[in-house]
Amino acid sequence: xxxxxxxxxxxxxxxxxxxxxxxxxxxxxxxxxxxxxxxxxxxxxxxxxxxxxxxx
Numbered sequence: 001x002x003x004x005x006x007x008x009x010x011x012x013x014x015x016x017x018x019x020x021x022x023x024x025x026x027x028x029x030x031x032x033x034x035x036x037x038x039x040x041x042x043x044x045x046x047x048x049x050x051x052x053x054x055x056x
Contacts, residue, residue, distance in 0.1 A: 015056035020046040024056050 014027045016037070021044040029040045030053060037053050039046040046052030 016049075016053045017056040018044060018046050018053055020044055020052055 015024055016027050016030050017024050018039040018041065021039060021041055023039060023041045023044065025040055027037075030037045037047065037049050039053060049055075
């Protein structure tokens with residue numbers, strides 16, 4: 001079981017990448033409610049998983 005957690009962490013599922021500005025950041029910085037996502041960079045307006053942001 002311990003090995004499975006290491007594998008999951010190594011894939012970086014909690015990191016997001018902005019398709020518009022290229023910034024990479026933890027998922028928690030991009031959402032306040034867990035449903036709506038937005039790039040946390042001040043000069044970027046990309047929103048939504050799959051549209052403006054993707055998993056890194």
